[in-house]
Every structure is written in structure tokens, then in C-alpha cells.
Amino acid sequence: MSESKRAHPTDLELAALISSKICHxxxxxxxxxxxxxxxxxxxxxxxxxxxxxxxxxxxxxxxxARLQFARFAFGAAGSAGAQIDLGTAEQISRGFIGQGKHKLVWIGFPGYMVKDKVKLLLNLIAVAVTALPRGGEIEVRLEGTAEAPSFALRCKGTGARAPQHLGEFIAGDGAPPLDALTIQAYYTWRLAQASGMSLSIIKDGADVVLSAAG
Structure with missing residues (x-):
């Protein structure tokens, strides 16, 4: 289904889906x-x-750690127009990834960034986990400036693949119905639109790279 024909969920439906995701x-x-x-x-x-x-x-x-991550990735995390410390974003991302089969490498710059772009980055990290079903390394690289950033997440590991569902939402064709399992990819795509950033997914050798750029 093309983007122009896609029926976006109402605010109440989106809130319900995100609540289901957090509970899950x-x-x-x-x-x-x-x-x-x-x-x-x-x-x-x-x-x-x-x-x-x-x-x-x-x-x-x-x-x-998961609740703290959800507070920033899905919640208001401050008033409208608020900015979020990138150090805090890194800290809660490390807590979310934990000490299990995934490892987080963060390469960036200090400072504050507008809330929606930080939320996009956090959701991209959550989506990147699904690109490494057997575990591996997620290298998060922030480039540009806090006002005009770009994000590149390199997923390295055995069986690295395109993250679940995100490619379909980006392409606008064949996207699955929205539920607690697909809402993460959908919300990431919507955040990119709201932030004026374009998403891409490429296969680079054995790695998968997720990018967001203005």
C-alpha cells in the first residue's frame, strides 16, 4: 500500500498500540x-x-532499564520542544541493550539534541536489535551537528538481516498490519518523517546499516 493510501492509526489507536508494546x-x-x-x-x-x-x-x-528506555523512546520526556542530553540517550541505550547477546558501541559527540530526533535514534537502536537475531554488535555513529545530525547504525553479527518490518514501511508497500510487534518499526518511520529525516537500510558485506539523514 502506498503512503498516500495508508490509513494511519488515530491518536487513540497509536497510544493503545504503544502501550501494548511497552507491556509486551x-x-x-x-x-x-x-x-x-x-x-x-x-x-x-x-x-x-x-x-x-x-x-x-x-x-x-x-x-x-526497559521502562527507562520506553520513557524516552515513546514518552514525552519533557515539554514540547525540549532537548535531551545525548549522554543520557547513550546511558539508557546501554541499559536497554544490557549484557546479553548484543553489544552497543557508541561513537558520537556530546551535547543536547531536539527530542524527536533523540527518540528516532533510540527507536532505531531498538529496531537494530531485530537485525541481529543471533546477537552481535550495534555500532551507533552520530555525525554532523546536534542541530543537523545524521545517524548510522551498523549491525554486525552472524545472520545479520534487514530489521523486521521497517523496510516495508519505508517502501510503502507490503507493510504488515499494526500490532504490538510491528508498532516499533512503524513508530520509527513516523518519527523520521516528523524529524525531517530519511531512512535507509543497506547490506554492506555481511553487515546491515540503518541510516537516518536530513
Whole structure:
């Protein structure tokens, strides 16, 4: 379906879809916290207690990082026209990526950037994770200036592929229905439009590179 014919969701529908996305991302860690608490209540074995505390500690950190990321990537994160510290953006991105099978490399400059462009960058990082289903390195490179930036995210890893759904939204053809799993790519595409930046996805050898430029 071409962009001109695409029926964008209403504000209420978009809010509902993003809420579903956030719930989808945090329900796993929250459920693991509950399971850990049940072990603490029901099993007096010292080893089991230690294991449960370790699980609770790890997944609580994970849930907190995901919520912090969602606050900036999807939320208002300040009044209209606010700017966001790029150091904060890097910090919450590292928390979101965590210490699992993905590694984040950040190459940029310090300063503050208009909110929507930072939100676009954060959403591109989240989308880039889907380009590396087996894990790997996401190299985030910021170029230009804070007023006129460009972003390049190089995804390096075994089986690197185009991120899920984003290419279809960019092309305007064959885009999937919107749901909690596709809203990330759709919202990234809409943020790029709002920021006056064009998105591209290219295969560079074994790597996949996501770019946004004004």
C-alpha cells in the first residue's frame, strides 16, 4: 500500500498500540520477579534462596532499564520542544541493550539534541536489535551537528538481516498490519518523517546499516 493510501492509526489507536508494546516488553521480567518471590516464600533451601535473589536482582534491573528506555523512546520526556542530553540517550541505550547477546558501541559527540530526533535514534537502536537475531554488535555513529545530525547504525553479527518490518514501511508497500510487534518499526518511520529525516537500510558485506539523514 502506498503512503498516500495508508490509513494511519488515530491518536487513540497509536497510544493503545504503544502501550501494548511497552507491556509486551516488560511482562517477561515482571513475571520472572513474581516467580522469584514465590521461590523465596516456598523454598527454605539456601541455594534456592540465593538463586531466587539473583534472578530477582537481574530481572528487576532489566525491567527498570526497559521502562527507562520506553520513557524516552515513546514518552514525552519533557515539554514540547525540549532537548535531551545525548549522554543520557547513550546511558539508557546501554541499559536497554544490557549484557546479553548484543553489544552497543557508541561513537558520537556530546551535547543536547531536539527530542524527536533523540527518540528516532533510540527507536532505531531498538529496531537494530531485530537485525541481529543471533546477537552481535550495534555500532551507533552520530555525525554532523546536534542541530543537523545524521545517524548510522551498523549491525554486525552472524545472520545479520534487514530489521523486521521497517523496510516495508519505508517502501510503502507490503507493510504488515499494526500490532504490538510491528508498532516499533512503524513508530520509527513516523518519527523520521516528523524529524525531517530519511531512512535507509543497506547490506554492506555481511553487515546491515540503518541510516537516518536530513
Amino acid at each position: 516488553d516488560v511482562i517477561g521480567p515482571v513475571g520472572a520477579i513474581y516467580n522469584g518471590l514465590e521461590i523465596l516464600n516456598e523454598d527454605d533451601d539456601a541455594e534456592a534462596q540465593s538463586y531466587a535473589l539473583s534472578v530477582i536482582r537481574n530481572v528487576t534491573e532489566q525491567a527498570s
